[in-house]
Amino acid sequence: AQSVAQPEDQVNVAEGNPLTVKCTYSVSGNPYLFWYVQYPNRGLQFLLKYITGDNLVKGSYGFEAEFNKSQTSFHLKKPSALVSDSALYFCAVRERGYGQNFVFGPGTRLSVLP
Amino acid sequence: DSGVTQTPKHLITATGQRVTLRCSPRSGDLSVYWYQQSLDQGLQFLIQYYNGEERAKGNILERFSAQQFPDLHSELNLSSLELGDSALYFCASSVFEGGTGNTIYFGEGSWLTVV
Numbered sequence: 001a002q003s004v005a006q007p008e009d010q011v012n013v014a015e016g017n018p019l020t021v022k023c024t025y026s027v028s029g030n031p032y033l034f035w036y037v038q039y040p041n042r043g044l045q046f047l048l049k050y051i052t053g054d055n056l057v058k059g060s061y062g063f064e065a066e067f068n069k070s071q072t073s074f075h076l077k078k079p080s081a082l083v084s085d086s087a088l089y090f091c092a093v094r095e096r097g098y099g100q101n102f103v104f105g106p107g108t109r110l111s112v113l114p
Numbered sequence: 115d116s117g118v119t120q121t122p123k124h125l126i127t128a129t130g131q132r133v134t135l136r137c138s139p140r141s142g143d144l145s146v147y148w149y150q151q152s153l154d155q156g157l158q159f160l161i162q163y164y165n166g167e168e169r170a171k172g173n174i175l176e177r178f179s180a181q182q183f184p185d186l187h188s189e190l191n192l193s194s195l196e197l198g199d200s201a202l203y204f205c206a207s208s209v210f211e212g213g214t215g216n217t218i219y220f221g222e223g224s225w226l227t228v229v
Contacts, residue, residue, distance in 0.1 A: 034217065043116065043204060043220040044157075090157065101170045102147070102218060104157040 002027045004093050004105035012111045013081050021076040021108045023091030033074040034092040034102070035065055044090060050074060061085070081112045117141065118221035120205050126227045132193040135224045137205030139186055145169070145208045146188040147218060148180055152201040163188055164210075195228045202226075 003026045013019045025031060032051055036044040048059025055067040065076045074091060091105040117140035127133055139146050148160040150173075159172035163182035174180075177195075182188040192199060202225055206218040 036220075043118075043222045044206075045116070046217050046219060049217060101159060101162060101172070103159070104149075106156045 002031070002093055002095055002103040004091050004103055006089075006091055006105040006108045008108050009106075010109045010111065012113060015083055015112050015114050016080050019078050019081040019085070019110065019112070021089050021091075021110060023074045023076065023105060025072050025074065025091070025093045027093055027095050029096055030069075032094040032096065033065075033067060034094070035059065035063070035074075035076050036090045036092060036104075038088040038090065038107075040087075047076070047089075081110075083112045083114050086110055086112045116219040116221065118205055118207050118219055120203075120221035120224050122224055123222065124225045124227075126229060127195060129195055129197060129228055131195050131228075132191065133195065133226065135190040135192070135203050135205075135226075137188045137190070137207075137221060139188070139205075139207030140219055143207035143209050143219075144186065145210060145218075146182050146186070147206040147208075148174075148188070148190050149204040149206065149220075150201050151204060151223070155201075157204075160190070192226070195226075197228050200226055200228045 005024045034049045035047040038044045050057050050067045058064045088107045090107050092102045119138040121136045145164045147162045150158045160174040161180050162170040166182050180190045202223045204223045206220045208216045208218040
């Protein structure tokens with residue numbers, strides 16, 4: 001069965017510093033991997049996804065994520081954090097094949113301190 | 115704006131009652147998903163429809179049901195409501211169904227409070 005872990009409930013980072021939000025997954029085969037962000041009282045917004053090809057994926061708002069097959073990880077990164085990046089971040093995985101569905105991680109709350 | 119529309123945005127109802135949440139997917143999307151988000155359970159997948167047919171079922175209670183209509187909008191029916199059903203209910207949509215790398219896009223959610 002698919003599963004997604006986000007080992008940190010909360011990540012704090014100073015504005016201007018690089019940020020990393022961690023995600024590891026467990027699936028059979030090669031998955032599709034996604035990151036979503038949720039601002040307070042809003043729906044989840046798509047940030048980026050890994051389908052195939054280059055392991056470094058670039059997405060919205062300057063975010064990027066690196067797919068590491070050997071470590072089954074898909075960490076979200078940004079070189080310079082903004083206060084406005086403070087939100088709840090979800091990693092999601094979807095197995096390839098008919099009938100497979102999204103599985104979301106528990107979420108990581110990112111706080112960027114001014 | 116994701117293009118997924120959910121109504122109502124907020125709903126307060128009493129225990130034992132029944133409510134219906136409505137979702138209009140993005141234009142051109144055939145697949146609709148329902149998720150429940152609560153503080154203690156995180157984001158839980160409930161059910162998925164593709165072009166009117168049920169495709170996948172998650173942790174959906176027997177008191178809950180859903181359907182997707184010919185015009186592709188979907189409704190989630192919650193009955194015999196309990197206090198624990200208070201949550202944010204999301205609808206999401208995608209062009210295709212499972213197994214492809216297509217992205218799902220979320221609506222803003224319907225806040226349900228059961229008192």
